[in-house]
Amino acid sequence: MNKDEERLTVVNVVASTRVAEELDLPDIAIQLNCEYEPEQFPGVVYRVTDPKLAILMFRSGRAVCTGGKDEQNIHTGIDRMIKDLRKAGITTWDLKDVEIEVQNMVATYALHYPEDYDGTALRDTLDMKMGTPLAGLPRKLNLNNLTFHLPFDKVEYEPEQFPGLIYRLDHPKVVCLIFGSGKMVITGARHKDEILEAVQIIQDELADLL
């Protein structure tokens, strides 16, 4: 595992699937004791404790699983839900016919100075005194500068509305929320590879500002 992967944490995986031809939601809500307020939202909310997940089930037999840390979590949750449905006498598809598609992954990444960076702290700060070598340490950012350095039409930064700078990449097609602390949130990816690609691209663009 390289530095990028170490500093990257997938915090949420969302996937969609179909577990039955159709589902009787009012019945399921009662049988499995799930949240169901049809006038507020058409789906039933089925919750799994460990891993902590929330699965939304719909009348069409389709379902959306959120909260996973990886794809394995999602499978575990869906399998458990199907077993629960069957125990309650509800007809579902065979497990082998249930296909799961990851639709979104959210990750956080903490920016650091390159290991071979030769710059030093320009002045004393709360956690570092002037002259400390910065190589390998967490890197803070000046978002106002960044706004001008990145492609204008891909960036949105309105600190009064939201503290993060919003950066939309075309390839991979993901969105990054970049914060002054040097931490960022990457979302919209369907595979972890896309997240790592995005991180690499941003690191390269930020290298110019060192």
Next chain:
Amino acid sequence: MNKDEERLTVVNVVASTRVAEELDLPDIAIQLNCEYEPEQFPGVVYRVTDPKLAILMFRSGRAVCTGGKDEQNIHTGIDRMIKDLRKAGITTWDLKDVEIEVQNMVATYALHYPEDYDGTALRDTLDMKMGTPLAGLPRKLNLNNLTFHLPFDKVEYEPEQFPGLIYRLDHPKVVCLIFGSGKMVITGARHKDEILEAVQIIQDELADLL
């Protein structure tokens, strides 16, 4: 029945009539258990279940029937309403004196490529692979192109406000809502002939874009 008539569906017929010299609306609302909120709207709403219709009755004895799929539906509804009024002891005109005038017809039409069209799909799409002969298949439209092809002063197209292109014909005097899917809504006609005429005119104008 030709192709145009097969692809055309009349979804709503509105007609006006007069069933009495005058009507005591508060009394009718109670006797026939109808909706009546005079401070909100001056008419009583009389509903028929099958066919599903809504008839508005006014103090003047006039009435408006909406929701019919054809003129026969309208007659059925009016007849039933008059019988109901009489059963409740309310005086109405003789059925023979009740004249019904269709005031508006709404229809949908699904555009298709001509049966003798020799074009083929230009590229792969969700439902068709490149090269498939298009003759007789549903035809999608590029409304932006259409905007420039049809008479400027008869067209309105503001996709951010409404997804359909609004095309006002003078003869027949109807309005067509044309959608990117190739489906359209024709309204404002008093006879089915006018709807078929309008469809033919539009097909001719669209032939230029093939």
Next chain:
DNA sequence: TCCGCTTATAAACCCCTATTTAAAGAACAC
């Protein structure tokens, strides 16, 4: 004299509702 009210109806878009999750600010409450 217009305007809105109300009724029905299709087309296909928008937005809202709900679920998850991190980041870092502001705004409240206690």
Next chain:
DNA sequence: GTGTTCTTTAAATAGGGGTTTATAAGCGGA
């Protein structure tokens, strides 16, 4: 000062509401 709660982003799912057009009736308001 510690809490919640809100802001933003992505994605699937799916109901509900709104948008537009035509048309009659008749009552209230500028």
